[in-house]
Amino acid sequence: MHDDTTPAAPGTLAVALFAGMAAVAGRRRIEVPWTGGTAADLRHRVAEALPALAALAARSGVAVADRYVTDDAPITAGDDVALIPPVSGG
Amino acid sequence: MTTVAPTDRTAASADVDLVHGPIDTATLLAAVGDVTAGGNVLFVGTARGVTDGVATRSLTYDAHEPLALATLRGLQREAVARFVLTACRIVHRLGTVLPGEASVAIATSAPHRREAFAAAEWLMERIKRNVPIWKCEERPDGGREWAHPATAARPGGDA
Numbered sequence: 001m002h003d004d005t006t007p008a009a010p011g012t013l014a015v016a017l018f019a020g021m022a023a024v025a026g027r028r029r030i031e032v033p034w035t036g037g038t039a040a041d042l043r044h045r046v047a048e049a050l051p052a053l054a055a056l057a058a059r060s061g062v063a064v065a066d067r068y069v070t071d072d073a074p075i076t077a078g079d080d081v082a083l084i085p086p087v088s089g090g
Numbered sequence: 091m092t093t094v095a096p097t098d099r100t101a102a103s104a105d106v107d108l109v110h111g112p113i114d115t116a117t118l119l120a121a122v123g124d125v126t127a128g129g130n131v132l133f134v135g136t137a138r139g140v141t142d143g144v145a146t147r148s149l150t151y152d153a154h155e156p157l158a159l160a161t162l163r164g165l166q167r168e169a170v171a172r173f174v175l176t177a178c179r180i181v182h183r184l185g186t187v188l189p190g191e192a193s194v195a196i197a198t199s200a201p202h203r204r205e206a207f208a209a210a211e212w213l214m215e216r217i218k219r220n221v222p223i224w225k226c227e228e229r230p231d232g233g234r235e236w237a238h239p240a241t242a243a244r245p246g247g248d249a
Contacts, residue, residue, distance in 0.1 A: 087222055
């Protein structure tokens with residue numbers, strides 16, 4: 001067990017989950033193996049780590065340090081990363 | 091001749107907010123009032139009790155709060171510049187919202203009504219596309235479902 005403040009283990013990336021993704025995963029954070037890659041790679045890595053998230057991950061935007069990033073943005077272990085599935089506010 | 095100075099709006103941080111309780115829409119509208127503004131629009135989005143014939147007991151909103159605030163601030167600034175608004179405030183509620191209660195409110199003011207109306211509509215369209223807020227529809231039978239619209243593009247696609 002860990003909470004959101006526990007640092008991710010070396011070689012892994014902690015990804016924040018929200019809404020339907022958190023409901024499917026049963027938690028608000030998932031750790032995926034990470035030796036480097038882009039925001040687009042992150043979607044695939046999350047889908048591999050937890051296939052039940054694949055459909056929403058494929059339709060998600062990526063945020064790093066509370067900003068949206070483009071698909072080609074590099075992501076390094078330790079980054080503050082979140083997957084943003086299609087939104088439904090309002 | 092007397093010159094009337096517009097209200098000082100340096101407290102820009104108050105222009106967008108996420109709240110975990112009821113939205114005070116009257117205060118929001120009053121806050122955008124100004125002697126230089128002749129058009130003041132208040133849009134209030136409320137939780138529907140029925141959607142496509144299915145009853146809703148409540149809605150629960152989740153958000154990536156820092157990103158939602160940053161995105162809302164960006165939209166607020168863009169709306170003020172694009173529509174030459176006198177003032178603009180946006181509030182979204184998070185947590186559980188009952189049918190009839192406000193989940194989002196936008197107040198805009200401009201010298202004339204056309205820009206105030208247009209800005210409120212423009213903002214709602216973008217909030218529904220890019221601001222990381224999600225609703226969960228909770229039915230009377232206990233069923234619940236997070237809404238992730240199938241037709242939507244990936245949020246942040248304009249990043």
